[in-house]
Amino acid sequence: MFQFRKNITLFLLALLVFTGCNTKDKLAEPSDEFRVEVPTNLGPFPESERGNFLTKEGVELGEKLFFDPLLSKDNNISCATCHKPELAFSDGLKGSIGASGKTLERHTPTIMNLAWHDGFFWDGGANTLESQAFGPITHEDEMGQDLGQLMEELKADSLYPQLFENAFEEGGINSKNLSWALSQFQRSLITGNSPYDKYIRGEGNLSSLEKQGLQIYQENCSSCHVGDQFSDFGYHNNGLDEKFDYTSEEEPKLGRYRITFDSLDLGAYKTPTLRNIAVTAPYMHDGRFATLEEVLNHYNHGIKDSPSLAPKLKDGIQLTADEKTALIAFLKSLTDEEFLSRYEGK
Amino acid sequence: MKKISYLLLALSLGMFSCDNDDDMGTGGSTDNKGYGDVTLHIQNFIDDEAFALGTDYIVASGDTINVTTLKYFVSNVELISEDTTYMVPESYYLVDGAEKMVTIEDVPAGTYTGIKFALGVDSTANHNSDHDKADLDPVISDGMIWNWATGYKFIKFEGAFKGDTTGNFVFHVGKDENYREFHFSNDGSSMEHMNHKVSSMELPTSIMVMDGGSKKVHIKANWLEFFENPTTIDLDDFNTSHGAKATTLVENYESSLFSIHHVE
The missing domain is CATH 1.10.760.10 (Cytochrome c-like domain)
Structure with missing residues (x-):
């Protein structure tokens, strides 16, 4: 095992x-x-x-x-x-x-x-x-x-x-x-015992809604949130802002640009893992979205275009209300209670 | 593959750690004529006047500066003779304030017609902060690593200025692309490096290291050079070193900051 x-x-x-x-x-x-x-x-x-x-x-x-x-x-x-x-x-x-x-x-x-x-x-x-x-x-x-x-x-x-x-x-x-x-x-802080993990290893099952969400994730999200770490460990501008005209070149709001000085890194941040995402609100590098619904709405119709926008996000990610419900159910199956309670009382 | 390289690394570290007397550099000791000491006396100047913190100086733009912090890394010292080069192991020296005196022990005896050193920290060391050796230790260098990105400030130069306006200047130069080498020889030779500029200048006399002897090399750093040629730094407009500004400063000092005053 x-x-x-x-x-x-x-x-x-x-x-x-x-x-x-x-x-x-x-x-x-x-x-x-x-x-x-x-x-x-x-x-x-x-x-x-x-x-x-x-x-x-x-x-x-x-x-x-x-x-x-x-x-x-x-x-x-x-x-x-x-x-x-x-x-x-x-x-x-x-x-x-x-x-x-x-x-x-x-x-x-x-x-x-x-x-x-x-x-x-x-x-x-x-x-x-x-x-x-x-x-x-x-x-x-x-x-x-x-x-x-x-x-x-x-x-x-x-x-x-x-x-x-x-x-x-x-x-x-x-x-x-x-x-x-x-x-x-x-x-040493390793998480891999969520319901999703147990399902993938054949040790447990997911509900049909969660399985539907898994498929939606695979079709729409997995090119950046890759594999069982749910990240490509890359840096992308996911369309949160359209302008990056900050005064200093080292402003945290410039994203990875302040490290590389590459204009394609303007507004680019590391792809976060999706593991335990149900307990890690608020979302995005600046915590601007309070809920997963807000995050999905951003990908649905909130993407702002700019020269450094990740090409795959140009048209956003269009999901129906039912698809969003299923996707969120899947995201919640990534919660590893064993991991979250390991240091209880510390 | 990764694992194998760790094994090799562990083994080679293990071997070296038992033999502290070994010459870690390349060549130099083949004839075994013994060993001597070479002291580097690195002293900061404003033209011909010895530099001091908290003193007013006038720079090329006509602005007055008063320095609160001047710290920088001199590193990767090499002593060059006609047939060999002695690379001083672990040579990372933090100059803090007016001057720095550092004695390099066990230099193979010989006649060195050249000396080369860098201003900054080479990319290998610069890509990590967890150093416990000498001046690279973040506790000893104190404030020379950035806290938002991995890497050393090669130069930390801060203080107040008075021009058309008054204010503070904060110059922090770092990053691999701003690493520079300074080479001094008394045979007119020059050196090159594929990744960065090496400036070649004159060494007044050879450094003759005798068995049991000591030599002292007086290195002069003239900080007026930081503020001029090719770009005159007007502190009213130019008082930080963010992004491309650092490169402007490097171009000012890369071939003129250091000189060898004399060897004794």
């Missing part, structure tokens, strides 16, 4: 290499490899391109850090303040409010199955999870933290020094290990 991914060969080889140098006897061992349970329809678990392989200690440290407000300037905001587990690690707000009290311009992205993703933030500005972590921690409108100050606070804590030692062979408490632990935890 599950595919248990074990890179035991790699792990043993790594151990051999590490123990080959007898410089330090107390080299913390890479310890227990973290056992990632990947539902078969998701395919193999992609390893970190930074060589940041999951260990039990690393994932547990990452989890503790993720839920710890110590990471923010005034020790009052944790990653989980905006990334709430029960909302697939989003927060239900159009724009979250962080350390500066200013409302952010973009909706909090979800965190699930990120091991399969490529490019982070709505515009893909962060290349890896390991690099991404520094953004929200240091941004004045998010957690507003000074990294040097954070290292001092972690070193002064009664538990963190030992936990970092246990999780990483070298470095102890440093910014790299902080970002690596957070990334390991995030990579």
Whole structure:
């Protein structure tokens, strides 16, 4: 039923290499490899391109850090303040409010199955999870933290020094290990047990309305929301705006253009997954749509033309009222209750 | 395939980690004439006057600037002799304020007729922020990574200006396309790179590294060059470096910012 991914060969080889140098006897061992349970329809678990392989200690440290407000300037905001587990690690707000009290311009992205993703933030500005972590921690409108100050606070804590030692062979408490632990935890957040998944794996069934919606999804949505990750991990302008005449070239409203300076990326944002979409309202990068109905109405008759509009959306997506009802029923079958309740009470 | 490359990487890292004394560079030590030290003294100037934060200076447009932050990365130092090049491993140096003194140890003895270094961070390092080595560590470099996109600010140059108007200037130059190399030689040679401009200039004397000896290379950075030639920067209109503006600044300094004052 599950595919248990074990890179035991790699792990043993790594151990051999590490123990080959007898410089330090107390080299913390890479310890227990973290056992990632990947539902078969998701395919193999992609390893970190930074060589940041999951260990039990690393994932547990990452989890503790993720839920710890110590990471923010005034020790009052944790990653989980905006990334709430029960909302697939989003927060239900159009724009979250962080350390500066200013409302952010973009909706909090979800965190699930990120091991399969490529490019982070709505515009893909962060290349890896390991690099991404520094953004929200240091941004004045998010957690507003000074990294040097954070290292001092972690070193002064009664538990963190030992936990970092246990999780990483070298470095102890440093910014790299902080970002690596957070990334390991995030990579461990895998969802693939929704009614849809169980249906695809032959473990359960969908209602006839949901099945009808599945077919409508396949015919109309699956070219961007591809496969069982429901994303092509690409960036598209889906016709929300017709003009992008913002004053600064780095305005978040310019979409991926502010990363690439390519005019075809004006208003383009990463295709979000559809997994757990029933609990991740409001929708779009700026949370402008409160309901799934509003989203479908946008694709039906709200598409605004501009030179960077995704060609496939030129004519919109025309659905009848019954088709919309079926599609929404299908989208709700992507809710993985097991995943959403995993960190209940944290 | 991906997995195999990790294995190779892990193995090669493992091998290197046991042999700290090894010359990580290419060549240089074949004759084994011993090793010496080379100190780089990188000093900021306004023409011939030593630069200091919090001081008024007049730039080409006639505007006055008063600098609160001047930080930049000098990286990928190479010492070039007639037959070999010694690439200094992990050479990423953050200059912060008036000057930076950095000593490169265990340089293979020899006569170096050239030295090359970059202003900025090469694309390999620049595409990630999770560095724990020396000045690339985001804690040490402090504020040199962007928090909305992965990458280092190669130069962070901020302060107040007074022209027809008054205000603040914020120049942050980064991105792969703005990486530049500066090459100095005393044999008139020049160098090229397929991805970026390399400016070749004069090295007053060869850098003779003797076994157990030390040499000091005085590198002068004249920040007036940032504001002129070919584009005179009028701070009333040009006080940020968003998008294409960064390139205008790079074109001003790419062949004139640094010079080698002397070698001792």
